[in-house]
Amino acid sequence: MYESAMIRTAKKLASLRLTLVGMLMLAVLAVLGVRSDAVSIDMTTIPLVLLAMNLVAALMTNRTLRTQAGLLVFHVGLLMVFGLIGLSVLTRFDGHVEVAQGAGFEPAAVTTTANGWLHDNRLDGIEFYQSDIRVDYLPRLVRQETRSTVEYRGADGAMHRATIGDKVGFEVDGYRFLATFNKGFALLLHWQDDTGAEAIGAVNFLSFPRHDWNQVTTWTTPAGQEVELEIDFDEPYFNDDSAWTLKATDVPYRVNVTPTDRATVAVREGDAVRVDGGTLRVADLRLWMGYRIDYLPFLPWMLVAAMLAIAGLAIHFASRYLPGAATARTLTDAEGGAHAARA
Amino acid sequence: MQPALERELIVSGVVLLALATLVEVTALVRRRPSFVVTAACFAGATGFFLAAIVGRWVRESQGPFLTLYDILLSNGFSLALLLLLITSLSAPVRATLLVASPLLLMMGIWLLDAPATAVPLPATFDNYWLWAHVVSGKIFLGFCLAATGIAVAMLLRGLIKAPRASYLVPEPERAEQALWALFFIAFICHSFMLVAGSVWAHSAWGKYWSWDPLETWTLVTWLILGGVLHARVAFKKMPAGLGHALVVAAFAVAFLTFFGVPFFSIAPHKGLM
Numbered sequence: 001m002y003e004s005a006m007i008r009t010a011k012k013l014a015s016l017r018l019t020l021v022g023m024l025m026l027a028v029l030a031v032l033g034v035r036s037d038a039v040s041i042d043m044t045t046i047p048l049v050l051l052a053m054n055l056v057a058a059l060m061t062n063r064t065l066r067t068q069a070g071l072l073v074f075h076v077g078l079l080m081v082f083g084l085i086g087l088s089v090l091t092r093f094d095g096h097v098e099v100a101q102g103a104g105f106e107p108a109a110v111t112t113t114a115n116g117w118l119h120d121n122r123l124d125g126i127e128f129y130q131s132d133i134r135v136d137y138l139p140r141l142v143r144q145e146t147r148s149t150v151e152y153r154g155a156d157g158a159m160h161r162a163t164i165g166d167k168v169g170f171e172v173d174g175y176r177f178l179a180t181f182n183k184g185f186a187l188l189l190h191w192q193d194d195t196g197a198e199a200i201g202a203v204n205f206l207s208f209p210r211h212d213w214n215q216v217t218t219w220t221t222p223a224g225q226e227v228e229l230e231i232d233f234d235e236p237y238f239n240d241d242s243a244w245t246l247k248a249t250d251v252p253y254r255v256n257v258t259p260t261d262r263a264t265v266a267v268r269e270g271d272a273v274r275v276d277g278g279t280l281r282v283a284d285l286r287l288w289m290g291y292r293i294d295y296l297p298f299l300p301w302m303l304v305a306a307m308l309a310i311a312g313l314a315i316h317f318a319s320r321y322l323p324g325a326a327t328a329r330t331l332t333d334a335e336g337g338a339h340a341a342r343a
Numbered sequence: 344m345q346p347a348l349e350r351e352l353i354v355s356g357v358v359l360l361a362l363a364t365l366v367e368v369t370a371l372v373r374r375r376p377s378f379v380v381t382a383a384c385f386a387g388a389t390g391f392f393l394a395a396i397v398g399r400w401v402r403e404s405q406g407p408f409l410t411l412y413d414i415l416l417s418n419g420f421s422l423a424l425l426l427l428l429i430t431s432l433s434a435p436v437r438a439t440l441l442v443a444s445p446l447l448l449m450m451g452i453w454l455l456d457a458p459a460t461a462v463p464l465p466a467t468f469d470n471y472w473l474w475a476h477v478v479s480g481k482i483f484l485g486f487c488l489a490a491t492g493i494a495v496a497m498l499l500r501g502l503i504k505a506p507r508a509s510y511l512v513p514e515p516e517r518a519e520q521a522l523w524a525l526f527f528i529a530f531i532c533h534s535f536m537l538v539a540g541s542v543w544a545h546s547a548w549g550k551y552w553s554w555d556p557l558e559t560w561t562l563v564t565w566l567i568l569g570g571v572l573h574a575r576v577a578f579k580k581m582p583a584g585l586g587h588a589l590v591v592a593a594f595a596v597a598f599l600t601f602f603g604v605p606f607f608s609i610a611p612h613k614g615l616m
Contacts, residue, residue, distance in 0.1 A: 016577035020570055027566045034559045041554050142463040166467040167546060178549050292549045299551065306538040313531045321524040 013057035022051040052082045070316025077309025084302045090118040093175070093295035099130040100186035100202035101248065101286040110293065119295065126172050128152035131161070133287045135183065135246040137238070141209055148179045148289045164291075175295050182290030183246070184208035185215065185231055187255065191222055193278035204288045205231060208246065209238065223277025230256040231285070232266070248287060255282050344398025346459060352398070356391035356419065357451035359384040364444040371441060374510040378430070381440050385427040388447070392420035403461040405469075408477060410462050414602065415454040418481060422447055425485030426492075429525070435517040436525070439492025446488065450602075465547070472543035476536055483532035484601060487568075490525035491594035493518050494587035501584060519583065523575075526590055530568045533597075537565055560600040567593045 003011075025047035033041035055075055058065050065071050094114035099105055107123040115121070128150045136144035148164045152172065164170045170177040186202040203219045215231040234252040238244040257273045257280065258264040265273045272281035363384035370377030396407055396416060407413035422443070430437045497518065500508045512518050540561070545551040552558060571589045574581065 016573055019573055020577060023566045023570045023573070027563045030554070030559050030562055034554050034556060138463065144466050146466070167470055180549070294549065296551075299545070302551075303538065303542060306534075306541075310531060310534050310538065313527075313534060317524075317527050317531060321520075321527065 007061065010057040011061045013053055014061045015054070016058075018054050019051065019058075022047045022054055026051065048082060048085075052079065055079050055082070068316065068319065070312050070314070070319055072312070073315060074309050074312030077305050077307075077312055080305035081302060081309060084298045084305055088116075088296055088298045088302065090116045091295070091297060092116045093119050093121065093293065095293045096180070096182075096290060097293060098182070098204050098288045098290050100188075100204060100288040101130050101133060102188075103202055104129045122173050123175065123293075126152075126175065128170075128172070130289060133183065133247065133289050137209070137244050137246065139241050139243065141240065143181060146179045150177075174297055175293055178292045178294070180290045180292050181210075182207050184211075184288055186286045186288040187229060187231065187282065188284040188286055189219075190272075190281040190283045191278055192281075193223060200283065202286065202288070203229060205229075207290070212237070221275055221278065221280065223275070225276040226260045227275060227280070228256075228258040228260075230258075232256055246287070249285065253285060344395075344402055346402075349395045349398050349402075350455075350459075352391045352395040353416070353451070353454060356388040356395070356423075357448065357455060359388040359391070360423075360444060360448040360451050363388070363440070364448050367441045367444045371507065371511060374507060378437050378440070381444065382427055382431060384444075385423050385440075388451075389420060389423045389427060392416060392423065396420055399461070405461070405464045408464055408468070408473065410458070410460070411602070412454065412457040412459050413461075415450055415457055417477075418484060418601070419447060419450055419454060421481035422450075422485050422488060425482065426489060429485070429489045433521055435512075435514050435521045436489060436493060438496035438512050438518060439489045441511070442492035442495045443488055453602075467547045468543075470543065470546055472539050472546060475539035476543045479532045479536040479539055480601070483529050483536055484597060486525045486532060487529035487594050487597055490522050490529060491591055493522040493525070494590040497522070497587050498584060498591070522587075522590065526568075526593075527572070530565075530572060533561075533565055533568055537561060556604050557600070560596070560604045564593070564597045564600050567596055 026044055029039065029043045029047060030041070032039040033043055055078065059072075059075060059079070065075060092114055093112070093116065095110045095112040097105065097110045099109075105126060105128050107126065110123060129152075131149040131151055132147075133149070134147045136146075138144060146164075146166050149161060150164060150170060151159050151161050152170070154160045162170050164177065164179045166179065184207045185205045187205065188200065188202050191199045191201075199222060203217060205215050205217050208215065216228060218226055218228050220226050232254050234254070237249065237251055238246075252268075254266045254268050256264050256266050257275075259275045262275075267273050267282050269282050269284065272279045274280075363381045366377045366380045366384065370381075399416075400406055407417040426440065426443050426447075430440060493512075496512050497515065500512045500515065503511070540558070541551040544553070544558075571586070571593050574589060575586055
């Protein structure tokens, strides 16, 4: 019987032994990619592509695979998972951002950690403002519930409120914002230069309470002078022996301001300190919240495809191992044999 | 429940598993059926471990999900229960108890040595997908152990003399069929565990897959399980013993993934502050 070169190639590519080679390669590269700096985890793409091609070829040429419903459903589901992983990698976005209370989300402040080649970045169109932040703790810094309230502009143009929790994200235009364990204090500073020009902005301190012993940061004034800022509470912010809540605080504090090569000046809220080129006034102490941002439009479909594959396995198990399956399989084999004889 | 009582319950369960091991070995030497006694020991161990889990759960206000102690205790319970159910329902599978009893005994002794201090479950971890992930993982391990026990018994059968070999696996063809059926169920459960784990991870720490050591070794285990099933079809003339050895190897990797990898890394599965 005549077989085209394509079919002959597909039959070779459909080899089960090639499947085993692909699986072995994937396992080895996954372990090496995680454990060794010399091998990138991206190398797992090679066996994944090989396995996908092997699977497509098998579906084209392997009659057993096509005629046994369970096997067919499983392998089609698996192929869909492969395809959707590929699409997700191409279209995904992953990043993080810190937003201070009272401030708006700034797309320019987003740190991008993954950006797919086909990702159409629409972060510029997202508008929300950070409102109240509350994070509950048990003794020994055991974090409990996070409640981060944001105000956002809905499709109707009106402002709405949403509370982002540990299990509830905030989704806008396909982008999911998740509250992270990363949050801390933000010092609202008012700057006035020698010409009288004013500016106000927030300086975020290190994550709290993770770095509660080191609430120090450096900041460069609009006039170009570097200053070290340290938050110094008059009394401990929390008692580690009892439950407490991280929230906008009324605990009295002072800010130790140390311009480069100058002595430290301690200022209270509302007080100002003279630095090169202008005056710095401590306006308020607020909180900032760290958000993780992801964009994975194909994720729900990946779950559907994966569940379809598992359903295929269950069907195959039922047809092969449950009572009555042996008889049914014998009949199917006989029909297959007759079909092959006619061909 | 006080920790001292919890420990007494666990010790009682471990003693019963030691008795089950002794009964299984003695039965093989004397070639006398032992299933009722072994099953009673397993039922008792299951009950003691369940009581310890419930007491600990009430005291700590959280399930046994995080620490090595929690994982060993909950798996001691689930494996004993699953093996009891599987062997009660299918006689050809009972040879697996010769292997499962000492393995569960070893896990019980390990449990007695593990630090019992509870680690609070991070708030983001607690959702329905965690349950789906954990339960499917435990069912996977139970079925995989049952298949492995038969595989080891079949391998031993080829090594020992005829009368005892016949006692060990009286119906080799049915045992062989049961072995692969159990292994296939294990593969299905592992697949579901992997998917449920991804959904849970996406909710718990924001990424459905992050190549952490536990995720990576779970994928490797899945590939090995799938590879063993494919190898049976790809190499039809493969000696049965090699197939059994592959099943044992797959279980060994799964066991190390369950009880080794999470506790030698600072993977996200242990949570973040």
